[in-house]
Amino acid sequence: MGALTRLAILDDYQGVALSMGPWSRLPGTVQVEVFRDTLKDRDALVARLAPFDAILAMRERTPFPAALLERLPNLKLLITTGERNLSIDVPAARARGITVCGTPSAGAxxxxxxxxxxxxxxxxxxxxxxxxxxxxxxxxxxxxxxxxxxxxxxxxxxxxxxxxxxxxxxxxxxxxxxxxxxxxxxxxxxxxxxxxxxxxxxxxxxxxxxxxxxxxxxxxxxxxxxxxxxxxxxxxxxxxxxxxxxxxxxxxxxxxxxxxxxxxxxxxxxxxxxxxxxxxxxTPHLGYVSTQNYAAYFNGAVEAIEAWLAGAPIRELKP
CATH class of the missing domain: 3.40.50.720 (NAD(P)-binding Rossmann-like Domain)
Structure with a gap:
């Protein structure tokens, strides 16, 4: 399915994403950048994300409606933590050739x-x-x-x-x-x-x-x-x-x-x-925030990237 060069990990409030996932498994050609804040302004968000061809979204912290996706021409792979994410317009992503994948979760x-x-x-x-x-x-x-x-x-x-x-x-x-x-x-x-x-x-x-x-x-x-x-x-x-x-x-x-x-x-x-x-x-939306869940999320994200690079995407979200 091609190559990936830049991955954005979004909304890492606690600054733990890099320490809780097996990112070293990714090819050295993939540059990983972490953002700890949530941008609400659409233009500022587009300016931040436009250079990336892969994005990992943490749940619904940053929604991806069609109006945002159409302004991200380089995006090829969008991953959400968890098995589903209703804040992502999956049909709009598919129409633009963007693969949308989920990850496993751990427990409840x-x-x-x-x-x-x-x-x-x-x-x-x-x-x-x-x-x-x-x-x-x-x-x-x-x-x-x-x-x-x-x-x-x-x-x-x-x-x-x-x-x-x-x-x-x-x-x-x-x-x-x-x-x-x-x-x-x-x-x-x-x-x-x-x-x-x-x-x-x-x-x-x-x-x-x-x-x-x-x-x-x-x-x-x-x-x-x-x-x-x-x-x-x-x-x-x-x-x-x-x-x-x-x-x-x-x-x-x-x-x-x-x-x-x-x-x-x-x-x-x-x-x-x-x-x-x-x-x-x-409480600040702690429902899914646990070490076990985060480990499953970030391991699953690496798996999703590896599978996409191999031409066989996994856990694709359904429209």
Whole structure:
């Protein structure tokens, strides 16, 4: 399929990409350059990426719509970490002769972050840590998970694992999504309920849906308004699943609490309305960030480059 001369590794926030992948396996003719920041300005991004014929994107940190791809005439190979990336316009890439490949991943680290958010909020851990650090002691009474109701929105691979942890902690698990059946819910140890029942009766609601036109804003003012006072909403999937204005209003009124690992804008800009909301635990999209996952990502990226150079691309993304 030809040669590659320059590879751009994008959005390496922690500066670990080169130390966590077998880049030495690549031919010496391939120059690797790492960028640790995310450029939002389209013209600046084009100026940065135009010289490269291969790009490794870290998840959806930098989207690749058709309008960007058409301005990258040298691009031959676009790799995304993970098995899929809805922020890449795969048909547009293929139309321009750009091969788009994915990588393996390791485990389900998003489940860890989901439960870290839930348990920290239930037991008020951040405030208790702060109290100890300044010479204080117990300042609040938390909630144990056992006996509470966990509502899982989206009972796929991640949602099913989150449900299993809830069951192990002694929670009642209920679930809803648009295509979920009672049989599938029961197989995951959950009870199928309708959307209104889930939001009205759960003590903790955890979202595990793919972002699409159908799911965007699926949690709005009506759903948030139906939640119990003091209930917890956890989102480790995608920020736009939740209507931002409605969420900010519910938090400012002190009606609910929220554990959020994903946002409508990432990284969160200064002055973002969620930064000033009470009752929140905000983490910087850590769901997929683990040493095991990164090792799988970067090893898979090297494999993808080797396969492309050999004329036999692997793990090509489907339109």
């Amino acid at each position: 680290p998003t489940v860890d972050i989901t439960w870290a958010l839930i348990l920290n909020l239930l037991r008020d851990i951040p405030a208790q840590l702060d109290s100890v650090k300044v010479g204080g002691w117990q300042t609040s009474v938390g909630q144990a998970a056992g006996g509470l109701t966990l509502g899982v929105v989206g009972l796929g691979k991640l949602g099913t694992r989150v449900a299993a942890v809830g069951k192990a902690l002694g929670m009642k698990v209920i679930a809803w999504s648009q295509n979920l059946t009672a049989e599938k819910a029961a197989a995951a140890g959950a009870e199928l309920v309708d959307k209104a029942t889930l939001f009205g009766s759960a003590d903790v609601v955890s979202l595990h849906l793919i972002l699409s036109d159908r799911s965007r804003g699926i949690v709005g003012a009506a759903e948030l308004g139906a939640m119990k006072r003091g209930a917890i909403l956890v989102n480790t999937s995608r920020g736009p699943l939740v209507d931002l204005d409605a969420l900010v209003a519910a938090l400012r009124e002190g009606r609910i609490r929220a554990g959020l690992d994903v946002f409508d804008q990432e990284p969160l800009p200064p002055g973002h309305p969620l930064l000033g909301c009470p009752g929140t635990l905000l």
